[in-house]
Amino acid sequence: MKRISPDGRAVVVTGASTGLGRECALHLDRLGFQVFAGVRRDDDGRALEAAAAGGLRALPLDVTDEDSVRDAVKTVNGDRLWGLVNNAGICVPAPLECLSPDRLREQLEVNVVGAVAVTRAFLPLVRHARGRVVNISSGLGRVASPYLGAYAASQFAKEAISDALRRELRPFGVCVSVVEPGAILTPIWTKVAEQGADVLDAMEPAVGNLYRRSFLDFLTANDKRARSSRTTTRDCAAVVAHALLATRPKIRYQVGLDARLGSLLARLLPDTVIDRAFAKAVVR
Numbered sequence: 001m002k003r004i005s006p007d008g009r010a011v012v013v014t015g016a017s018t019g020l021g022r023e024c025a026l027h028l029d030r031l032g033f034q035v036f037a038g039v040r041r042d043d044d045g046r047a048l049e050a051a052a053a054g055g056l057r058a059l060p061l062d063v064t065d066e067d068s069v070r071d072a073v074k075t076v077n078g079d080r081l082w083g084l085v086n087n088a089g090i091c092v093p094a095p096l097e098c099l100s101p102d103r104l105r106e107q108l109e110v111n112v113v114g115a116v117a118v119t120r121a122f123l124p125l126v127r128h129a130r131g132r133v134v135n136i137s138s139g140l141g142r143v144a145s146p147y148l149g150a151y152a153a154s155q156f157a158k159e160a161i162s163d164a165l166r167r168e169l170r171p172f173g174v175c176v177s178v179v180e181p182g183a184i185l186t187p188i189w190t191k192v193a194e195q196g197a198d199v200l201d202a203m204e205p206a207v208g209n210l211y212r213r214s215f216l217d218f219l220t221a222n223d224k225r226a227r228s229s230r231t232t233t234r235d236c237a238a239v240v241a242h243a244l245l246a247t248r249p250k251i252r253y254q255v256g257l258d259a260r261l262g263s264l265l266a267r268l269l270p271d272t273v274i275d276r277a278f279a280k281a282v283v284r
């Protein structure tokens with residue numbers, strides 16, 4: 001298949017300190033892109049630069065901080081940017097009855113508002129290059145799992161924003177792709193387990209009696225799913241590279257068998273059937 005050459009093309013990857021973002025940044029660097037890797041801590045930036053093969057540069061960037069976003073655009077300091085990979089994200093687990101408005105805001109602030117703020121800020125450079133926006137969503141951007149309602153809401157929103165953006169940017173020759181990974185073992189799963197434990201601790205006794213056992217089972221199953229997944233961060237990085245380099249990138253990419261199957265079933269099965277499948281998995 002015909003491919004675009006990465007040589008000399010600049011890309012920004014948000015949330016590159018760990019997990020999928022880190023692997024993507026290093027992979028794109030090895031391919032020959034000029035990579036700006038978004039990090040929130042200097043140490044993470046130094047570690048990334050040390051691990052890189054080419055000219056990767058750490059880019060201080062907190063997607064929820066408007067000044068930080070503005071400074072990041074200045075640091076990139078070019079008139080064109082080939083690719084923006086919106087990867088930064090968090091996952092807030094909780095039964096919705098136990099989810100505080102602040103935690104919901106935090107979830108949406110990072111995954112949705114932050115991604116849009118960063119996209120807006122870099123768009124003049126991407127438009128000038130007639131380049132690419134790649135949004136990392138999730139298999140949970142199609143099917144909302146119980147206890148991950150806030151996270152699924154953020155990923156459904158990312159899917160919708162990607163659709164609107166793709167249609168808005170088409171006249172300018174900018175392609176927008178969504179990457180939907182299934183379970184891939186990264187630090188996000190440890191963070192989910194830790195936050196889940198905090199949610200369990202904070203449950204009021206009356207509510208705790210309703211959800212404790214089932215939520216605990218969910219956390220255990222979640223952890224097991226991530227640990228047994230055969231999909232790797234490298235698989236995801238290769239897909240992101242395809243979205244940046246294919247002459248005709250796909251609108252949606254699923255990464256991993258679970259993501260492909262989930263996407264297919266979400267399209268084919270009625271909600272009542274999906275509800276029954278979740279009801280079997282959620283023990284009361």
Ligand SMILES: NC(=O)c1ccc[n+]([C@@H]2O[C@H](COP(=O)([O-])OP(=O)(O)OC[C@H]3O[C@@H](n4cnc5c(N)ncnc54)[C@H](OP(=O)(O)O)[C@@H]3O)[C@@H](O)[C@H]2O)c1
Nearest residue numbers: 015016017018019020040062063088089138183184186188
């Ligand atoms: N792993 C999976 O199974 C999976 C599946 C589907 C989708 N995803 C999606 O893939 C993306 C990456 O997840 P991951 O698994 O690689 O998780 P991860 O290892 O926890 O990485 C998350 C990254 O996001 C950054 N981040 C968090 N809040 C930020 C903020 N306010 N500003 C800038 N960066 C911020 C983190 O930076 P710090 O280190 O500074 O916190 C970190 O670099 C997420 O959007 C996630 O929803 C992951």
